[in-house]
Amino acid sequence: MAEIPKKYDHLExxxxxxxxxxxxxxxRWNPSLSRERTFVVDTPPPTVSGSLHVGHVFSYTxxxxxxxxxxxxxxxxxxxxxxxxNGLPTERRVQNYLGIRCNPHLPYDPDWTxxxxxxxxxxxxxxxxxxxxxxxxxxxxEDEQVFEHLWRRLGLSLDWTDTYATIxxxxxxISQLSFLDLxxxxxxxxxxxxxxxxxxxxxAVAQAEVEDRPQHGLFYDVRFALEGGGRLLIATTRPExxxxxxxxxxxxxxxxxxxxxxKYAITPLFGARVPIVASEHADPEKGTGILMVCTFGxxxxxxxxxxxxxxxxxxxxxxxxxxPVTFGEAPFQSVDPARAQQAYDEIVGLNAKQxxxxxxxxxxxxxxxxxxNEAALVGEPQPVEQIVKFFEKGDRPLEFVxxxxxFIRVLEHKQELLDQGDKIQWHPAHMKTRYQHWVExxxxxxxxxxxRYFGVPFPVWYPVxxxxxxxxxxxxxxxxxxxxxxxSSDPAPGYEESQRDQTGGFTAEPDVMDxxxxxxxxxxxxxxxxxxxxxxxxxxxxxxxxxAHDIIRTWAFYTxxxxxxxxxxxxxxHVVLSGFILDPDRKKMSxxxxxxxxxxxxxxxxxxxxxRYWAARARLGTDTAYDPGVFKVGKRLVTKVFNASRxxxxxxxxxxxxxxxxxxxxxGEKLDLALINRLRTVIEQASSALAxxxxxxxLQVVEESFWTFCDHYLELVKLRSYSDEDTPARRxxxxxxxxxxxxxxxxxxxxxxxxTEEVWSWRFAGDGPRRxxxxxxxxxxxxxxxxxxxxxxGSFDAAVEVLxxxxxxxxxxxxSLRWPVERLTIVGPEEHRDALAPVFEDVxxxxxxEVANVSVSDGAAPEGERFSVTVELADxxxx
RNA sequence: AGGCGCGUAGCUCAGCUGGUUAGAGCGCAUCCCUCACACGGAUGAGGUCCGCGGUUCGAGUCCGCGCGCGCCUACCA
Numbered sequence: 013m014a015e016i017p018k019k020y021d022h023l024e025x026x027x028x029x030x031x032x033x034x035x036x037x038x039x040r041w042n043p044s045l046s047r048e049r050t051f052v053v054d055t056p057p058p059t060v061s062g063s064l065h066v067g068h069v070f071s072y073t074x075x076x077x078x079x080x081x082x083x084x085x086x087x088x089x090x091x092x093x094x095x096x097x098n099g100l101p102t103e104r105r106v107q108n109y110l111g112i113r114c115n116p117h118l119p120y121d122p123d124w125t126x127x128x129x130x131x132x133x134x135x136x137x138x139x140x141x142x143x144x145x146x147x148x149x150x151x152x153x154e155d156e157q158v159f160e161h162l163w164r165r166l167g168l169s170l171d172w173t174d175t176y177a178t179i180x181x182x183x184x185x186i187s188q189l190s191f192l193d194l195x196x197x198x199x200x201x202x203x204x205x206x207x208x209x210x211x212x213x214x215x216a217v218a219q220a221e222v223e224d225r226p227q228h229g230l231f232y233d234v235r236f237a238l239e240g241g242g243r244l245l246i247a248t249t250r251p252e253x254x255x256x257x258x259x260x261x262x263x264x265x266x267x268x269x270x271x272x273x274x275k276y277a278i279t280p281l282f283g284a285r286v287p288i289v290a291s292e293h294a295d296p297e298k299g300t301g302i303l304m305v306c307t308f309g310x311x312x313x314x315x316x317x318x319x320x321x322x323x324x325x326x327x328x329x330x331x332x333x334x335x336p337v338t339f340g341e342a343p344f345q346s347v348d349p350a351r352a353q354q355a356y357d358e359i360v361g362l363n364a365k366q367x368x369x370x371x372x373x374x375x376x377x378x379x380x381x382x383x384x385n386e387a388a389l390v391g392e393p394q395p396v397e398q399i400v401k402f403f404e405k406g407d408r409p410l411e412f413v414x415x416x417x418x419f420i421r422v423l424e425h426k427q428e429l430l431d432q433g434d435k436i437q438w439h440p441a442h443m444k445t446r447y448q449h450w451v452e453x454x455x456x457x458x459x460x461x462x463x464r465y466f467g468v469p470f471p472v473w474y475p476v477x478x479x480x481x482x483x484x485x486x487x488x489x490x491x492x493x494x495x496x497x498x499x500s501s502d503p504a505p506g507y508e509e510s511q512r513d514q515t516g517g518f519t520a521e522p523d524v525m526d527x528x529x530x531x532x533x534x535x536x537x538x539x540x541x542x543x544x545x546x547x548x549x550x551x552x553x554x555x556x557x558x559x560a561h562d563i564i565r566t567w568a569f570y571t572x573x574x575x576x577x578x579x580x581x582x583x584x585x586h587v588v589l590s591g592f593i594l595d596p597d598r599k600k601m602s603x604x605x606x607x608x609x610x611x612x613x614x615x616x617x618x619x620x621x622x623x624r625y626w627a628a629r630a631r632l633g634t635d636t637a638y639d640p641g642v643f644k645v646g647k648r649l650v651t652k653v654f655n656a657s658r659x660x661x662x663x664x665x666x667x668x669x670x671x672x673x674x675x676x677x678x679x680g681e682k683l684d685l686a687l688i689n690r691l692r693t694v695i696e697q698a699s700s701a702l703a704x705x706x707x708x709x710x711l712q713v714v715e716e717s718f719w720t721f722c723d724h725y726l727e728l729v730k731l732r733s734y735s736d737e738d739t740p741a742r743r744x745x746x747x748x749x750x751x752x753x754x755x756x757x758x759x760x761x762x763x764x765x766x767x768t769e770e771v772w773s774w775r776f777a778g779d780g781p782r783r784x785x786x787x788x789x790x791x792x793x794x795x796x797x798x799x800x801x802x803x804x805x806g807s808f809d810a811a812v813e814v815l816x817x818x819x820x821x822x823x824x825x826x827x828s829l830r831w832p833v834e835r836l837t838i839v840g841p842e843e844h845r846d847a848l849a850p851v852f853e854d855v856x857x858x859x860x861x862e863v864a865n866v867s868v869s870d871g872a873a874p875e876g877e878r879f880s881v882t883v884e885l886a887d888x889x890x891x
Numbered sequence: 892a893g894g895c896g897c898g899u900a901g902c903u904c905a906g907c908u909g910g911u912u913a914g915a916g917c918g919c920a921u922c923c924c925u926c927a928c929a930c931g932g933a934u935g936a937g938g939u940c941c942g943c944g945g946u947u948c949g950a951g952u953c954c955g956c957g958c959g960c961g962c963c964u965a966c967c968a
Contacts, residue, residue: 020930224967231968248968261968294968303968310967399967409967445895449964561962594961629904629916633896635961639903641917644930648916651930659927712905716915726927734926816934823922823934830925860925876912 016661016774020654022619025770030164038787039083039169041090043550051087052554053079054535054584055170056567057094057178060155061101064162066638067560069611071590073627075558076168077707078588080762083169084790090551092174092538093163097152098183099527100213100405103466106148112137114144114465116522120501126150141465141500145179148466152177162611167620167765169786176537178530179466184496186537187468187530190574192492193542194420199577200460202418202484206307206314206324207459209413210403211332211363215463216417217403218526219456220566222410227400230393231299234375236260237382239276239285245390247299249398251375252334252367253306255282255344255356256325258317262302264290269302279304280380280388281355281371282339283347291316308412310401311455328411334359334367347382364411416484418470418523419457422573426451429569432576439588439705440633443561447572450565458573460529467524471497473504474519482519492542532570535583554584561589561633588705591635614643621764622646628763631708649715650767653760656722657771660749663733664775667746673775674747676798681732681741682850684748685800686808687725690717691755692796698759699790707762714759721752724812731857751799761785806847806878811855813878814838814848818859821883832886833861839871840879848879 033039041050053075058068075091083089107113110126111133118140126147139147156177163170176183194200207216229249236244246260260277262269272288279286286304293312294303305316307324317324323343329335339356340349355374359367374380375389400409422429429451438444461470471490474482488504490497499520503509511517533541539551553575559567568587575583615623625646630636664673679685694717701709733745754776761768765786772785781787822831836859838848845868848855856863873879 018927224965227967229967246968250968299968305968312968399965401967440896442895446963449894453964565963592962631904634904635897637903639917641903645903645916647930651928655928655931657927662927709905712915722927723932730927819933820935823932826922828923828925829933830923 016658016665018658020651020767020770022621022650022766023616026165026167026620026766029766029769030167033169033784033786034172036784037173038784039089039091040171040173041092042088043547045088045550047550049086049088050090050550051079051082052090052538052551052556052584053092054538054554054557054571055092055094056559057096057176057531057534058159059096059099059101060152060159061097061105064158064611065593066609066611066614067593068159069162069166069614069623070593070627070630070636071558071560072163072168073166073624074588074590074630074632074707075556076166077624077628077762078556078558078702078705080169080765080786081702081707081710081790083786084758084761084788086789089169089171090174090538090554091170092176093160093170093172094175094534094537095152095156095159095177096527096531097148097156098178098467098530100215100462100464100466102148102152103464106144106151106466107136109151110147112139112144112147114139114141116141116465116500116520118143141469142498144465149177149179152179165612165615165620166624169765174538178527178537179468181496182540183530183533183537184468185543186533186541187525188471188490188495188497189492189542190529190533190536190578191471191525192489192495193578195489197577199421200418201421202416202461202487204414204416204484206317206412206414207417208401208403208410209330209415210406210408211328211330211411212406212408213403213464214330216415216459216461217406217410218459218528219454220450220458220528220569221404222401223404224399225402227398227409229396229398229400231396232372232375232393233300233390234280235381235386235388235390236280236304237278238272239278243381244272244277244288244302245300246302246304248304249396250306250309250364250368251371252359252362252364253309253327254279254304254371254375255284255337255352255359256306256308256327257282257284257286257304258307258322258325259286259305259320260288260302261291261294261305261316262288263292263294263296266294266296266301268296278347278382280382281374282344282352283349283382284345284352285347287322289320311412314412324414326414328364328413330413330415332408332411333361333363336360364409415463417459418461418525419459420573420577422458423454423456425576426454428576429572432572432582435582436572436584437586439586440631443564443587443589443633446561446564447568450569458570460526461523462526463522464524467527468496468530469498469500469524470521471495471499472521473499473507474521476513476515476517476519478515480515487521488518528566528570531567532574534571535575536578541578552579552583553581555586557584557587559587559589560592562592564589586705589633591630591633594635594637614640618643618647619650619766621650621766624763624765625649625711628707628711632705649718650764652719652722653756653764653767653771656718656726657753657757657774659726660753661771661775664746664750667733667738667742673750674743676747676751676795678740678743678747679751679799681744681748681854682802682804682807683725683728683811683854684744685802686805686811686851687721687748687752688796688799689802689805690720690808691752691791692793694759695755695791695793695796699792702762711763714756714763718756718760720812721756724815725752725808728811728815728851728854728858732854755791755795757785758788758791761788802850804847804850806844807851810844810848810878811851814855814881815858817879817881818855818861818883821885825885827885828889830860831889833859833883834865834886835882835884836861836866837882838866838868838879839881840868840873842870844873844878845870 115138120140120142339346339352346352380388433447473488504518507518539548626642697713698710735742757768
């Protein structure tokens with residue numbers, strides 16, 4: 013029996029158990045057990061280059077609560093850890109930190125090493141893609157340690173022997189295998205088409221990464237000339253796209269414009285002759301009801317252009333600046349090419365914002381309206397609140413730029429993907445609706461190519477034609493056995509490296525896959541899909557996907573897509589969605605808000621158990637206000653567990669010393685039986701709540717019961733268990749205390765893994781699974797069956813009621829709770845007196861009442877109460 | 892603009908398939924150093940359950956309509 017310390021030092025205790033758990037390896041997956049006995053978690057790999065905040069602690073704790081329960085009910089747990097280091101955020105960080113930039117055309121230099129602090133150098137060093145990836149690897153390894161340290165402190169029961177990083181060889185291999193599999197199934201294609209483009213990151217982005225932001229814009233009223241005379245007023249927010257105007261459209265039912273359909277308009281400044289067309293796209297209510305279609309102002313322009321067959325006039329480049337074009341040549345015909353060119357030259361090279369301003373100025377000048385001295389711009393621009401699409405990580409609006417991109421065919425499989433969603437259980441259930449809305453609302457295929465470097469390269473090359481151009485129509489794919497490959501340093505199959513970028517040779521696909529193309533494979537990455545069929549069968553489909561609800565449209569959706577496309581399966585049976593942490597003013601918590609308290613600080617102050625308690629109080633899917641008060645409550649519970657356990661085990665120690673703990677067969681006193689009987693309900697309720705992932709409900713039941721145990725049962729049983737004589741009454745008390753504490757520790761273990769393990773080690777730890785509370789069996793009902801059911805119910809509550817009355821009288825009289833009672837009169841109906849009788853002795857002891865000073869009689873009790881209780885206190889303390 | 896969720900004590904939240912006087916913790920007030928715990932304990936004061944209608948013997952709980960908040964999706968000339 014271990015020495016019981018007087019005070020609880022959470023930092024020391026946490027450190028001790030953290031190391032011992034690692035030593036014991038109790039959180040490791042056993043690969044030899046069958047799938048049925050295993051509980052598999054698709055752990056979210058956090059973006060390591062992001063900053064850690066309390067939101068992480070929140071959702072990762074939720075997973076761990078579920079996992080710890082599953083472990084205790086005997087499941088073999090597969091709970092690995094992954095890091096999402098692949099992608100833009102890391103790239104940016106590495107560039108700044110090391111002062112390097114990727115040049116994918118450079119060859120790999122095996123001797124190159126990054127110099128820390130390189131970010132301070134003046135010139136930026138260019139390195140090959142593989143060197144760049146290695147540098148990213150070094151930086152992210154540091155970031156990963158920060159996360160790992162926090163996860164360990166939090167007590168997450170992760171299997172640290174089984175980790176992955178989304179850029180490592182294994183993940184690149186799985187990602188490339190996935191791509192090749194999709195090629196084989198004709199589920200992926202490449203196309204040169206206008207796609208949403210971020211001009212700062214200079215990459216394509218996917219629909220899921222786009223967000224709307226309200227912007228203050230200006231509506232410019234611009235006059236177009238009608239061919240053969242007349243004019244037309246068009247409202248636009250993007251005058252800089254005027255040179256890209258290909259048509260003018262109005263609603264077919266709009267009587268104002270019906271006579272114009274089929275005729276032509278002449279654009280101001282640039283003199284382009286554009287058709288006036290009827291189109292459902294136009295809203296008669298908006299602006300002047302007639303609008304210009306440009307290539308490209310928005311998604312509608314793209315749709316319209318594709319259907320129209322009109323030529324493309326691209327005026328914005330990949331950097332968002334106005335491209336040089338020649339007027340008079342197709343497609344930039346003009347009724348006055350010289351004048352058009354003159355106007356255009358004023359905006360060439362400007363960014364969209366500058367070009368907008370300049371074009372507006374030009375339009376305001378007299379003579380900008382074709383054939384006269386009038387200005388095309390009418391009146392002052394009107395301020396307008398508009399909604400503009402942005403890349404979620406971007407700072408400037410997205411543009412539509414024609415580029416060659418790879419897409420996965422999701423649009424034509426919406427129904428199948430909805431069906432997959434139905435096969436998965438969503439917790440809470442209403443979150444499925446979000447998934448459905450997203451799938452139903454998809455309007456583009458999944459763009460997976462990014463014009464970046466720190467990502468998984470496409471395992472693709474192209475032949476270089478005799479004309480020296482890549483032949484994109486004839487991609488050369490890597491063979492699966494050679495993966496992972498980097499086409500920019502590995503030659504295409506059947507070619508020599510010397511033929512790279514040579515006529516008749518090959519060239520690399522320069523793009524990388526979006527990070528979601530890899531993280532959507534987290535189940536397959538963990539199961540070693542296509543590499544280890546046996547392991548795959550033991551892990552896939554998984555049981556649980558924990559995640560936050562904001563990434564249903566990305567991570568959850570993409571993972572469902574991949575699992576369905578590759579194997580026609582769901583990736584997991586259950587998804588649990590954590591809510592967000594909100595500021596006290598109910599806004600989503602963010603760094604910029606100044607919530608600078610780090611999770612490590614909070615653990616230092618309140619203990620890991622207390623922080624877990626805070627997370628565990630929040631139900632799935634429910635956003636929760638950040639309330640440090642809850643940490644305090646958690647800390648109080650931890651302290652209470654420590655102190656109550658200390659009391660119980662000291663009593664046990666006094667009674668049996670080093671001897672064996674008395675078994676449940678000694679429990680005979682009615683109060684003790686009543687206690688155990690109450691625990692039956694607690695175990696039932698907590699178990700069924702946890703089985704449906706409702707850890708918060710389980711905690712509530714257990715916590716409430718534990719406080720009752722401390723506040724009432726311990727007080728009632730205290731003096732009986734103090735007894736120096738080894739009577740059946742004392743033995744019953746000791747046995748009940750042991751039984752109850754043993755159960756409470758296991759019930760609380762998923763929530764408070766440290767303090768429960770600490771207490772467990774004092775007296776309960778045994779051999780085998782019972783070495784740790786976390787591998788001990790979850791309390792099951794058979795354990796309760798070993799203790800007889802009380803014959804009369806309500807004894808516990810009756811005892812509590814009378815004791816509370818006695819305490820109340822003393823408190824009101826401002827006397828100590830030890831103060832003796834002169835006279836106790838209890839009046840109540842038979843039913844309640846019968847319930848009270850067997851536990852009455854305990855009540856009197858706890859209330860410091862002499863049996864001789866008590867009278868109990870038949871009669872009515874006040875409404876809602878069992879008894880009418882009258883308490884007269886003694887005059888003196890000593891009586 | 893549609894969808895989803897939420898609106899219960901000053902604050903944070905429980906209240907399952909409708910059932911007698913609506914719960915907890917924090918905070919607050921008053922008191923108590925009793926041999927597990929003052930990082931504690933006892934007791935108590937706090938609520939027209941967002942509003943209005945309806946169903947019902949009975950509604951915080953079900954239905955309808957509003958109002959407010961959050962999120963998702965759409966709106967981008």
